[in-house]
Amino acid sequence: MRLKDKVALVTGAGSGIGEATAKTFAREGARVVIADINDDGGRRVVGEIRKAGGTAEFHHADVGVHAEIEKMVQFAVEYFGRLDILHNNAIFTTVGHVGEISIEGWQKTVDVGLTAYWYATKCAIEVMLPRKRGAIVNTASVSGLAGDYTLGAYNAVKHGVVGLTKSTAIEYARKGIRCNAVCPGPIGTPPLLRMEDSHPELIGRIREAIPMGRLGEPQEIANVVLFLASDEASFVTGSFYVAVGGLWAHSGMPSLSGQGPEW
Numbered sequence: 001m002r003l004k005d006k007v008a009l010v011t012g013a014g015s016g017i018g019e020a021t022a023k024t025f026a027r028e029g030a031r032v033v034i035a036d037i038n039d040d041g042g043r044r045v046v047g048e049i050r051k052a053g054g055t056a057e058f059h060h061a062d063v064g065v066h067a068e069i070e071k072m073v074q075f076a077v078e079y080f081g082r083l084d085i086l087h088n089n090a091i092f093t094t095v096g097h098v099g100e101i102s103i104e105g106w107q108k109t110v111d112v113g114l115t116a117y118w119y120a121t122k123c124a125i126e127v128m129l130p131r132k133r134g135a136i137v138n139t140a141s142v143s144g145l146a147g148d149y150t151l152g153a154y155n156a157v158k159h160g161v162v163g164l165t166k167s168t169a170i171e172y173a174r175k176g177i178r179c180n181a182v183c184p185g186p187i188g189t190p191p192l193l194r195m196e197d198s199h200p201e202l203i204g205r206i207r208e209a210i211p212m213g214r215l216g217e218p219q220e221i222a223n224v225v226l227f228l229a230s231d232e233a234s235f236v237t238g239s240f241y242v243a244v245g246g247l248w249a250h251s252g253m254p255s256l257s258g259q260g261p262e263w
Contacts, residue, residue: 001029002230007080009033011063012090014041016189020218021225026054033076035061063090063116073123085229086124088117089139098152106153113157132176135229138165140181142244162240169238178237180228185244188215211246211261
């Protein structure tokens with residue numbers, strides 16, 4: 001087991017990438033704290049992990065509130081004795097052109113998608129430093145490497161997550177704490193799956209833009225997070241791993257020969 005006896009905390013673990021990561025961590029031997037604002041989803045994930053023979057506990061946490069982040073980390077340490085892995089994954093975003101985003105939407109996006117990542121990292125570092133070891137993995141995005149129409153707030157926080165990851169990595173590299181990021185492309189998480197039902201033509205265009213021709217699966221991102229959290233990545237820090245089905249490799253230009261991804 002790649003994470004045997006380790007203690008992991010995953011935010012936004014009640015669904016999507018967080019759920020897949022939490023289950024993967026548990027399968028690989030970690031004791032996992034499921035942190036989410038969604039009580040039903042979080043408790044369901046805990047139940048499924050336990051049914052599969054793993055160890056997990058649920059902790060309700062709104063990561064947009066600093067005090068709840070402190071309690072979340074404290075819960076992991078008090079319940080399991082320490083914290084070895086933090087996966088910052090929870091997200092909120094507002095949608096709209098940059099000139100039309102509300103201050104409330106912008107602020108909440110920053111609070112949940114960037115400030116919470118920094119503060120959870122800060123709290124985790126405090127408990128990791130005495131043992132001089134730990135791994136932090138942040139969910140960034142391909143949207144943290146380029147811009148998207150009407151996703152300016154999301155782009156801003158995900159670019160910030162990539163920058164925070166690099167700064168954390170270099171500052172704590174000689175303290176035994178690693179920090180990396182995963183940058184997913186469009187993944188079949190609940191929001192996109194709901195959109196597939198309501199706007200199938202939009203999801204069709206997204207699939208067509210991806211060279212592999214499909215959405216990613218949450219498990220495919222969890223596999224990357226597992227590597228970054230494990231001792232197999234012991235010399236990896238300050239990196240961002242792009243998992244986008246080839247999307248980021250494409251310039252966006254149409255084929256000059258008329259031949260596209262299927263030829």
